[in-house]
Amino acid sequence: MSEILKKNVELSFAKEENFLDWNIVLKRIQENFGKDVYESWIKSIALKKEFNHYVILSAPTRFVRDWIVSRYADKILDIIKTFKKSIQRIEFSIEETDTKSSKPDPFKKSKPPVFEDSLLNYNRFNFDNNFENFIVGESNELAYTAAKKVCINSSHYNPLFIYSSVGMGKTHLLNAIGLEIENSKKVIFISAERLMYHFVRSIKTNDMVKFKDFFRRANVFIIDDIQFLSGKEAMQEEFFHTFNALIDKGAQIIISSDRSPPNLDRIQDRIKSRMAGGLVIDIQPPDMSLKVKILKSKFQQIRKNFNETSELTDEVFNFLASEVSSSIREMVGALNRILAFSKINKKAPNIYECKKILKDFIVNNNSNAVNIESIQNTVAAHFNLRLQEMLSPRRSRSLARPRQIAMYLAKQHTTNSLPDIGRKFSNRDHTTVIHAVKKIEELIKNDNEIKQSVIDIKKRLFNI
Numbered sequence: 001m002s003e004i005l006k007k008n009v010e011l012s013f014a015k016e017e018n019f020l021d022w023n024i025v026l027k028r029i030q031e032n033f034g035k036d037v038y039e040s041w042i043k044s045i046a047l048k049k050e051f052n053h054y055v056i057l058s059a060p061t062r063f064v065r066d067w068i069v070s071r072y073a074d075k076i077l078d079i080i081k082t083f084k085k086s087i088q089r090i091e092f093s094i095e096e097t098d099t100k101s102s103k104p105d106p107f108k109k110s111k112p113p114v115f116e117d118s119l120l121n122y123n124r125f126n127f128d129n130n131f132e133n134f135i136v137g138e139s140n141e142l143a144y145t146a147a148k149k150v151c152i153n154s155s156h157y158n159p160l161f162i163y164s165s166v167g168m169g170k171t172h173l174l175n176a177i178g179l180e181i182e183n184s185k186k187v188i189f190i191s192a193e194r195l196m197y198h199f200v201r202s203i204k205t206n207d208m209v210k211f212k213d214f215f216r217r218a219n220v221f222i223i224d225d226i227q228f229l230s231g232k233e234a235m236q237e238e239f240f241h242t243f244n245a246l247i248d249k250g251a252q253i254i255i256s257s258d259r260s261p262p263n264l265d266r267i268q269d270r271i272k273s274r275m276a277g278g279l280v281i282d283i284q285p286p287d288m289s290l291k292v293k294i295l296k297s298k299f300q301q302i303r304k305n306f307n308e309t310s311e312l313t314d315e316v317f318n319f320l321a322s323e324v325s326s327s328i329r330e331m332v333g334a335l336n337r338i339l340a341f342s343k344i345n346k347k348a349p350n351i352y353e354c355k356k357i358l359k360d361f362i363v364n365n366n367s368n369a370v371n372i373e374s375i376q377n378t379v380a381a382h383f384n385l386r387l388q389e390m391l392s393p394r395r396s397r398s399l400a401r402p403r404q405i406a407m408y409l410a411k412q413h414t415t416n417s418l419p420d421i422g423r424k425f426s427n428r429d430h431t432t433v434i435h436a437v438k439k440i441e442e443l444i445k446n447d448n449e450i451k452q453s454v455i456d457i458k459k460r461l462f463n464i
Contacts, residue, residue, distance in 0.1 A: 020055070020084055022047040028079050033072065041068055042076075048095075053088045055080065058095040065092045070126065125182065125189065128301070129175040135297050137290030140169060140283045147173045150252055151180040157279035159243075159253035163260050164283035166415040167327025170256040174222050177254060185219035192228040199235050212238075216245045222254045226275070230419060231266040240271055253278075258417070265423060291321035291331060298332050302339065310342040319354055327415060334358050370461060372410045372424045378461050379406040382453065391426045404436035405454060409461070411437050 025047075030038040044064055049056040059065035068076075073090055080087050136144050143162050150160050162170050178189045202211035215221065221242075229235055246253055257264065261276040286294065295317050302308055316338065324334045341349050341357050349357065380387045383402040390403050403425065410421045411433065418430035425433075443450040 020047065020050055020080065025080060025083060028082070029076060032075065032079060037072075041072070045092075048093055052086055054091060055087055056091045056093055058093050060095065062094055065094060066125075067127075068092075125178045126175050127179065129172045130179050131176045133297065133301070134169065134172055134176060135290065135294045137286055137293070139286050139290060143169075143173060143281045143283050146279055146281055147177050147254075148180075150254065151177055158247065159255055159275060159278040161255045161257070161261060161275050161278060161280045162283065163257045163280070165258060165285070165327065166417075167329030168283045168285065169328060170283060171224055174224055174254060174256055178220070178222055181220060186217065187220045187222065188215060188218040189222040189224070191224045192226050195223065195239075196229065196232060196235050199238060212242070215242050216249075218246065218251055220252045220254070221246055224256050226255050226257045226267075227259065227264055227417070228419065229267065230264065230423075233268075236268050236271060240268065240274075243271070243274055247274075258420075286328065288318075288321055291328075292317050294328055295320055295331065295335055298335060299339075302336075308339065308343070310339055311348055312338065312342070313348060315351060316349065316354060319351055320358075324358065330415075370413055372414055372416060372421060375409045375413070375461065376406050376424070378457055379409070382457050382460065393426070401450070404440050405450075405457065407433050407436035408440035409454070409457065413461070 026038075026042070029042050033042060041064065044060050045057045045068065047055060048058040059068065069092065077087070077090050080090070131144075131148065134140075134144060146157060146160055147162075150157055162173060164170055174189065178187050181187060198211065202208050229239060243253065255275060260280060260282065261267075261272045264272055299312060299317075303310070320331060320334055320338070324331045337357055338349060338354060341353070376387060376390070379402050380390045383390075383398075385399070385402060390399055390406070392399065394400075407421060407425060410416060410424070411418070414421075416424075418433045421433045422428040422430045440450070440454070444454060445451075
């Protein structure tokens, strides 16, 4: 009896192990990606360790690792999951070989410690967001010219501060600068939110010395969305000293934001003063001709990357450019929706069909008066409340629910960030906004009264 039990246990373990055959996985990857991609990039990676829920793959250089992560990692994971469903993620380790890589690797000199390796995972550039793909017009020409200039003559404009509303191409320009100079200089490109994450993590792990040293060794320091440091006093203190250290050694600093330095809320005056001391440039909303150029460029990019065969008329491009006007990002989102319709129906849509497909885009973008203030006033009026009452710290349901609805609508129908919305509601934290949005989304599904209130407020807000 014990022998039978033993065999059953052994059989059970054999089933559970179900180890990946990496050669078979590579064969499937080659079939999916094609010979050129496989030979250039995938062939050089190997399965180092396999666990129940994730695998560790080795790459010969950091450059190869970053390229694979930015372009192929999700698809590789999907292929691995066809062989072992329990695998949920991929991790990479760097195992440099003696053979020189044909691809440049700016961090190849020495293997960084774990702290730096963690940071460099987020120091990747999007290869599609380069200068060649940035469509230049009157509204962004100065920002484009300045961005090109700092690539040639570092520290000429220091810092370079680029600001605009959401979706106008700030991050694209910052990314393009990094791509242009990453092989000749040590470039650090990080978002303010990610910088904050590593700052807090360094405090918890007693790694602040490494944190300081890492950023202050940069030749070019690029930080995106600086407005997210708003109210974070300890982080601002560290940023101030890092800023000064980099300027003193002649490093180039490039910053982006959704507003100009003097208009940044809850940022120390001395930081605003230093950011305003270089070249401050804004990107204006694009005019009609530039929007059409951007749409056509994105269309060609999509066709090339995804082997699309769809065709769109100039009439459709002009319609998109004139009707979807809030941001370039939303305009490209509208284009993707049109292309999805074209692919499903195997025909290019006419203007009438475009209007139907983009009904919500057009409603939202034609309502220029819709902003956080108008939403707050409309919600307060709907519930017969005074605005100050609704924005007060009181938490009674009669006030909290309208307040949450107003936050939900602000998130849905404005381009303001979560911290911005929170500030407009008596300086509440962005996590309060997230909670409000989730709560109202849940109530809309389960509470007909709340659902009807939201519908009525929208009708009043958009005059429909």
